[in-house]
Amino acid sequence: MGEKKQYKSEAFAAVHETMDALHQIGAIDKKTMRSFDKACLETLTGIKPEAIRKLRKRENVSQPIFATYLNVSRNLVSDWERGVKKPGGPALRLLSVVQKHGLDALA
Amino acid sequence: MGEKKQYKSEAFAAVHETMDALHQIGAIDKKTMRSFDKACLETLTGIKPEAIRKLRKRENVSQPIFATYLNVSRNLVSDWERGVKKPGGPALRLLSVVQKHGLDALA
């Protein structure tokens, strides 16, 4: 039903558009559509402390500024980069988005 | 130093570009630049349970799919929408991004 998903690549997104069109004209059923969607969803892996620091420096911002973007405390970013604490769940998704599209994607 | 920030509006972003250019040619110093940046950073407010549900329905996805996008558990989305639990920090930022740019922004 035109559900928006998250894909492993733009290629997957393109394929999904085709699948979606096929579904809308009745060529494929809902169940097939659902299982297809699930297969296309991306799985998130962890990120290493140094990778976080590199990412932040790539974006050329300080820890406080970086923290404000992600809506977390400044100390947390410091802890992440030193491996004291590890980002998970929503924070991991945010970092992934920044990796792919930059901090501007959060604006 | 061309730092990338998060702005309250596109107008702010435009103004920042100008400020950035002025800084690069030495018209303004680093300190002024920093304080300007801080003033432009957006403050995140909470989001009501119904707003989360509306947002998800606007994106036309189920709770499990929505959860996968945000990289949270399926039950958590249910709890958010019923007001049992409230998203904060990184999760709030993610929801804000989806509100402004849609789920595709997380792809």
Place this chain on the structure above:
DNA sequence: TAATATATCACACTATATGTTATAGTTCAA
């Protein structure tokens, strides 16, 4: 001198994960 960035620590909180059960709607085949 003053402001900023970063590191570091202690403490408390709650957001989140995980697992389970139940109900209802949908799909598909017998």
Place this chain on the structure above:
DNA sequence: TTGAACTATAACATATAGTGTGATATATTA
């Protein structure tokens, strides 16, 4: 039409660890 299988959602309990707050200290920078 019936029923089995799958999906979505709600609901609850438990445990974890991610996160926030506040403070201090050092080094850098305006």
